[in-house]
Amino acid sequence: MKQLKTELVSQKEIAASIYEAVVFHKEIDESFQPGQFVHVKTGFGSDPLLRRPISICHVDPNQHELTMIYRAEGKGTKVLAEMVPGVEVDLLGPLGNGFPIERTMEGETALLVGGGIGVPPLYYLSQELTKRGVKVKHVHGFQTSSVVFYEEKFKAYGPVTITTADGTYGEEGFVTNQIDMNADYLFACGPSPMLKALENYRAKKGVYLSLEQRMGCGIGACLACVCHVQGDETGFAYRKVCSDGPVFQAGEVVL
Amino acid sequence: MSRLRVELPGLDLKNPIMPASGCFGFGKEYSQFYSLDQLGAIMVKATTHEPRFGNPTPRVAETTSGMLNAIGLQNPGLERVMTEELPWLSNYNVPIIANVAGSTIEDYVAVAERISTAENVHALELNISCPNVKEGGLAFGTVPETAFEVTKAVKDVSSVPVYVKLSPNVTDIVQMAKVVERAGADGLTMINTLLGMRIDLKSGKPILANGAGGLSGPAIKPVAIRMIHQVSQQVNIPIIGMGGVQSAEDVIEYFLAGASAVAVGTANFVDPFTCPSIIDALPALLDELGVHHISELTGRSWKKSWDLQSSSH
Numbered sequence: 001m002k003q004l005k006t007e008l009v010s011q012k013e014i015a016a017s018i019y020e021a022v023v024f025h026k027e028i029d030e031s032f033q034p035g036q037f038v039h040v041k042t043g044f045g046s047d048p049l050l051r052r053p054i055s056i057c058h059v060d061p062n063q064h065e066l067t068m069i070y071r072a073e074g075k076g077t078k079v080l081a082e083m084v085p086g087v088e089v090d091l092l093g094p095l096g097n098g099f100p101i102e103r104t105m106e107g108e109t110a111l112l113v114g115g116g117i118g119v120p121p122l123y124y125l126s127q128e129l130t131k132r133g134v135k136v137k138h139v140h141g142f143q144t145s146s147v148v149f150y151e152e153k154f155k156a157y158g159p160v161t162i163t164t165a166d167g168t169y170g171e172e173g174f175v176t177n178q179i180d181m182n183a184d185y186l187f188a189c190g191p192s193p194m195l196k197a198l199e200n201y202r203a204k205k206g207v208y209l210s211l212e213q214r215m216g217c218g219i220g221a222c223l224a225c226v227c228h229v230q231g232d233e234t235g236f237a238y239r240k241v242c243s244d245g246p247v248f249q250a251g252e253v254v255l
Numbered sequence: 256m257s258r259l260r261v262e263l264p265g266l267d268l269k270n271p272i273m274p275a276s277g278c279f280g281f282g283k284e285y286s287q288f289y290s291l292d293q294l295g296a297i298m299v300k301a302t303t304h305e306p307r308f309g310n311p312t313p314r315v316a317e318t319t320s321g322m323l324n325a326i327g328l329q330n331p332g333l334e335r336v337m338t339e340e341l342p343w344l345s346n347y348n349v350p351i352i353a354n355v356a357g358s359t360i361e362d363y364v365a366v367a368e369r370i371s372t373a374e375n376v377h378a379l380e381l382n383i384s385c386p387n388v389k390e391g392g393l394a395f396g397t398v399p400e401t402a403f404e405v406t407k408a409v410k411d412v413s414s415v416p417v418y419v420k421l422s423p424n425v426t427d428i429v430q431m432a433k434v435v436e437r438a439g440a441d442g443l444t445m446i447n448t449l450l451g452m453r454i455d456l457k458s459g460k461p462i463l464a465n466g467a468g469g470l471s472g473p474a475i476k477p478v479a480i481r482m483i484h485q486v487s488q489q490v491n492i493p494i495i496g497m498g499g500v501q502s503a504e505d506v507i508e509y510f511l512a513g514a515s516a517v518a519v520g521t522a523n524f525v526d527p528f529t530c531p532s533i534i535d536a537l538p539a540l541l542d543e544l545g546v547h548h549i550s551e552l553t554g555r556s557w558k559k560s561w562d563l564q565s566s567s568h
Binding site (some may be wrong): 001003041043046047048049050051075076092206211214215217218219220222223224225226227228234235236238239243 | 277278279280283284287288300306307308309311312314315316317318319321322324329331332425472473482483501521523524525526528
């Protein structure tokens with residue numbers, strides 16, 4: 001992990017309150033893996049104070065560019081949304097442990113399931129799995145049509161099923177109604193009710209879930225983002241979402 | 256002698272800058288960014304006799320120029336701190352200040368007695384001010400009689416000097432400081448976090464699972480400065496100041512208020528390099544202020560000019 005003073009290359013609103021920001025730094029390279037995140041300082045003073053954890057949506061190691069997609073909802077992300085190309089964006093990264101793509105093999109299949117702002121890290125994952133010869137399918141759930149994004153981009157790697165809770169786009173309902181259980185792997189990122197529902201699904205070779213939690217330091221020191229370990233009778237065992245996760249095998253931690 | 260070197264009871268500090276307890280774990284994470292040798296000392300995460308998981312999440316919430324936390328003293332317990340965390344830290348040439356917490360006086364005594372024997376533990380920080388645990392913690396730090404009792408009991412068994420960490424959540428901080436000084440405290444660390452709360456507009460409920468939490472960060476610095484200014488004039492033991500320190504300028508302000516060393520807490524989360532950056536920036540700032548040694552600044556905001564003259568000779 002490093003502290004990088006990156007340059008904001010571009011930023012645009014790609015759906016309602018959903019922003020895509022691209023940053024450049026010469027040390028952005030293939031060490032940034034799908035499922036990892038960056039901890040971003042938004043603004044320049046002490047308000048907002050803490051960094052914001054944002055998943056890595058894409059990395060171009062040749063151009064040394066990193067793409068992140070976030071929802072401008074709280075104070076920090078709203079400040080970030082106002083930053084213009086050319087400004088410095090201070091980030092720590094790559095942080096955490098991503099999806100175990102090294103376990104996958106050519107010819108295997110993977111189902112990628114994303115919910116809302118949990119969709120972005122699956123884009124980089126989909127690209128890297130495809131490179132390895134893994135066949136990917138996507139199921140992405142959103143609240144409503146105005147917040148749907150990246151449908152065409154994902155289609156470049158495999159079929160995409162979109163669900164919206166209000167039925168204004170794609171299939172009405174939730175991603176859990178659209179799960180095809182024949183895949184070797186299931187990789188998911190989204191809100192915890194969605195992850196809880198997916199936890200009980202079984203894929204032949206593994207189900208991996210990326211968790212979200214409020215964080216302090218982002219590197220494992222402050223113990224803000226801990227979760228219990230499933231089956232631990234002592235009650236003292238824990239995992240840190242920031243540094244042990246954010247991706248865990250289903251069944252490892254209590255969601 | 257280095258112009259940043261500071262000597263305090265039990266502590267020969269190459270500089271007066273140290274990460275504050277709870278904001279630095281046991282050092283491993285930050286050692287990925289810089290060598291811990293650079294630090295004046297390290298105040299490690301509070302240690303209790305038995306392991307603690309701490310509070311449910313969410314445990315942190317941001318406030319204007321600050322943050323609320325309710326971690327709940329999560330730590331691996333005395334045994335593991337003695338056998339794993341402290342030995343790992345002994346790879347570095349840096350004195351450790353061990354933060355001691357508990358639910359009963361017996362807990363405090365048991366932890367203090369053993370942890371003070373670790374070779375790299377040069378002082379204890381008695382945590383009678385954690386706002387996030389149901390028993391102990393703050394309960395010891397807001398009642399003068401119990402603060403006296405626990406300080407004295409720990410002093411009796413500790414092999415190293417004892418600094419008492421004061422809570423700002425009291426009516427009369429000077430009284431608390433005097434009480435623990437009388438109980439034998441070798442120094443004070445102040446301030447711990449201020450009790451606070453944030454409420455989520457959508458749910459209508461507190462954001463922190465614990466409800467209330469401890470406020471830290473730049474928002475609390477003026478409170479700490481005022482308290483150190485008051486206390487340092489009324490006690491004869493040194494103060495390690497903390498609360499919202501982000502820069503070398505903040506450190507100087509703490510010294511002027513009456514601190515003899517300064518700890519950095521929340522700022523580590525914002526910029527992991529805060530401590531080494533402050534250490535690097537201090538000499539030039541001392542030049543600018545026309546000060547040779549940083550200790551000359553301690554209490555300058557209230558010392559009379561003849562005090563200053565005599566202390567510089």
